[in-house]
Amino acid sequence: MACIMDGNRRWAARRSLPENAGHRAGQAAALDVIDAARSVGVRWLTLFAFSSENWHRPGDEVAFLMRLVQSTVRRHALALHAKGIRCRFLGASDPRIPAGLRRDIAALENLTRENRGMTLTAAFGHGGRGDLVQAAQSLIRAGIPAESVTEELFAAHLPLPDTPDVDLVIRTSGEQRISNFMLWQVAYAEWIFPPELWPDFGTEPFLQCLDAFSRRQRRFGARPRTAAHVPTGVNLA
Template sequence: MENLVIPKSIAIILDGNGRWAEKRNLPRAMGHKAGCEALERTVEDCVRLGVESLTVYAFSTENWKRSALEVGALMKLLRFYMVKLIDVANKNNVRAVMIGDENRFEPDIRKGIKKLVDATSKNTGMTFAFAINYGGRDEIRRAIDHIVDDVASGVVSKEDISEELISSYLDTRGLPDPDLLIRTSGELRVSNFLLWQIAYSEFYITDTLWPDFDKEELLKAIESYSKRQRRFGGR
């Protein structure tokens, strides 16, 4: 496509797995499995397009409120895909990082996360950040806790506190703020995702359910982004 501007950083709210399964009279767990397969495709598509950073919202702090059956199925999938993503990431020279609070996960899941992050840490291509047990408000709360502790211990002073310093305490430190935020399934809300980081992101909403999201849908989002004039409040 002519005049296509590839965002350096894309964030995606992966929504619609359950509805995708319900439309097909399948268990919701099958929708989450199909969603994982869509994620694999999207990682590879973003690499080929030259995206530098991809951040996806996979499991929120609020998702624990779902039924024990569904949460259990999600944890089972997480265990499986933590291993599979090592091959996907290494094949595509992708560095994987986690954002969120891993403390609520079982020890074997935390071990799997560490293994994925360590196994891909030397890759030099796109950075893939997966948000699990993540909430924007919780992230900011945890950052404030650490800043308060560091002020009390003299590591930083009150006068040092700036937007840049706050950003350095967030889970996304070292990652660029998203240029483009994509939400699937047609919902018109950010659902507690990257509340600090999306201050000037361009939004793209699609009715497509996440398991049906493909390269064509990704290109539609990027095409829409390419037509935007980003002013960052300057005019």
């Protein structure tokens, strides 16, 4: 499953606080959601932390976000490892990411590489269209004939190709946009748009979204199937 963490700046504006306060509050909400997902047995969780389009934001805001992510990685690396969480970053090869942060990201990925409790992916500097372009470039470099390209082969050339298709996407703040997020993997995802701004989205709203998902019927373009029941321990992607 995946979360588009939307609403940090609006949360701060409604409280007459600087935007950075919203981002700090959003960091705390993200940690709560990670723990909640792990506690109910979610096996794959992706958090949309920073998009390829977010580089167009004011420079001081971008610099603050880079520092916030770096402090989060450094502060929580050992705790995430102790919980058996494998941590990965989608898009973090962007050269605009500060070198020190790239080193810390690599260290966290290496530290947690063998963990199998839950795979946590931070989409950081990520853009879905960019991923599709990378896959096409990889196929071309491999010299694969056009007529040999299948959906399965194309997916194998995407970044982090072992990531399963997403079952559920939660986008907070009531906004209803894809925002160039994991375009290939969300093709048949269910979407839920809770009204809470991300800093207000903690354990209880998260569990409510899982409950709503469990009552949906997933059709995948065919006849109705049974509801997407989500018991504890489910391998939700």
